[in-house]
Amino acid sequence: MANYEEVMKLALERGFYFPSCEIYSDAPAGFWEYGPTGVNMKNKFIELWRRELVRRDGMMEIDGCQIMSKSVFVASGHLGNFTDPIMKCTKCGSTFRADRYITEKTGENVGERMSNEDIDAIVKKHNLKCPNCKGEFGSVSRFNMMFRIGIGPAGEEAYLRPETCQTIFVDFSRVFKTMRGRLPLGVAQVGKSFRNEIAPRQSLLRLREFYQAEIEVFCNPNKLDDLPRFEEVKNTTLRISTHDGSSITETTADEAIRKGLVPNKLVAYYLALLIEFYEKTGIDVKRSRFRKLSDEEKAFYATVAFDFEVETSIGWLELVACNYRSDYDLKGHASTSKQNLEVVDPADQTKVLPHVFELSMGIDRSIYTILEHCYYEDEQHDDRVVLKLKPFLAPVLVGILPLMTKDGLGEKARKIHSELKLDFDTFYDESGSIGRRYRRLEEVGAPFAITIDQTTMQDDTVTVRHRDTMQQERVKVSELRQLLQNALVQR
C-alpha cells in the first residue's frame, strides 16, 4: 500500500505535480502546478467525467469567469458567512475563532454576523483570557477566505470565486432559456476556484488555488421522486455512512431510499452516477463512503449533505461534496439582482424556482487519490514501482521501443511511432537497456510497451508487453491501432 511520501516522490520525479514558483524563495504555500504527465492525466480525468456524468445525463457544460462582482457574493452569502470573526492573544499570538470560543466558554450565543464591537463587549464582560498563556485578547477582526481583487484603475471591488458553482447560478437563466432546458437539468463546469486557506497543507490536498468539477442539478422540488431514469441505477450499490463514520450501510440505490438513508430518487440517482464514475477511475470504491453530514458540519447553504470520502494513507479524504442547496442560491441571486429566475415546468405549465442538488468535485484531490490507489510495488520483481492506471487515464498509453538501434530496428520503430503518435499518447525510447525502459514506462502508468526486434523485420510483428503482468504477446503491426483503441474503450 502506497503512502503519501511515496506518491509525492513519484509525482516530483515523474512530472505529475510540483510547487509553484519554486525557484523563488518567497513562493507562497498552497499553490502547485501540474507537470506534463500530471496535466495529461488530469485532462483525461476530466474527459472521463464529461463522458460518465455530463454526456450520460445530458447535462450542459459552461466555462465561466473566475473573477466575479461583489454583488454575486453578497447574494451567495459568502461575504456574510464566509468571514470569520477572529481574536488574537496580544501576549502569545494564538488566534481563535471568536464566536466558537466565546460560545464554548460562556454559553452566550454569538452569531458570526454579530459586529466586532459587540463581540469585544462580550469578551470584556466575561473577562476572557487566552487559554494558552492567560494573556489579554486584542480586539476582534475579520478573516475572509475569499481573495479580493481591484478591477480597473478605480480598483472596483470584486473577488476570485471561492467555488465554481456561482457562475452556474448567475448564468442559469440564460442557459436554461437559450438551450431549451427542461427540469431536472444538470449544468456542469470545470475550472479553478480560490480560497485563502489559513493553513494550506499536503500538496494537492489543501490548495489556495484549485480545480473543481461541479455539477448543479436544477430540479422541481415537488418532483424529486419523479425521475424515470432512476431505473438505470436502482441496483447500483451505495455505501452510506453515519456522520461520525461509525457504520457503513451497503445497499442498492433503490433500497437506500426505502430505508430512508437517502431522501429521494433524485439524490439517489446522482449519488449512483457518481459512484459509477469513480469506479471507472480506478479508485478502490470499497474504501469509499457517502458520509451523511450532521447539521453542525453542513455548509451554510445546505439542507442535506453527503461527503463522498475515500480512504487513503492519511485518512478519509473528502473528494466530492454532495449538497442539496434547495433554492438558497437562486433565491439569493433573484433578490439581489432583482431578476426573476423562475422557470416554467412544461409538464404542468407551472412556474417554479428550481432547487439545486450539487456534486462539487475536487479534481486535485481525486488525482492524488487515483495515484495513491494505483501505486503498486511489485515484490515479485525487484519491488518495481507500477502505476496501475486505467489505459484511458494513463499519461502514456504505449511505449515504443526498438530492442536495439542497429540493423534498421531504430528506423522501423520510429516509423511505427510516427504512425501512432497523432492518435495515441506514445513515448519513443531507444536509450539504455530494454528492462530499464520498461520500468520507466511503468512508473508513469503506461499500460503497454511494444518492442521492435529482429523478428519484426521479417514478419512485421512486434511484442506487446502488458504493464501489470509483464506478459508479452506477438501482434501484427497492422493490428496495433485496433488493440490500443480497444484498451481505451474498455471501462
Place this chain on the structure above:
RNA sequence: GCGACGGUCGUCCAGUUUGGUCUAGGACAUCAGAUUGCCAAUCUGGUAACCCGGGUUCAAAUCCCGGCCGUCGCACCA
C-alpha cells in the same frame, strides 16, 4: 496564524556538534560513449545542490537575526 522540529544535486543521504583540507562527497536517477540484445546488467566519462536576505569572522553549508517553504501538533477547512 501559533508552537516544536527541519530545509545540501532530479530523489535519498553524508558533511553542521567543534567555522578552515568543502574547489561540497556518495547512492539512485539522468545524459554521452562502449558493450550486451527482452526485464532497473557492466565499464568509461559528463551534467547537477548548500532555501532567500542580512550579520559575526581573516574565513560560514556550519554560528546569529529576519523572511520563505516543509512535517507534526493546536486552530481552521464555505
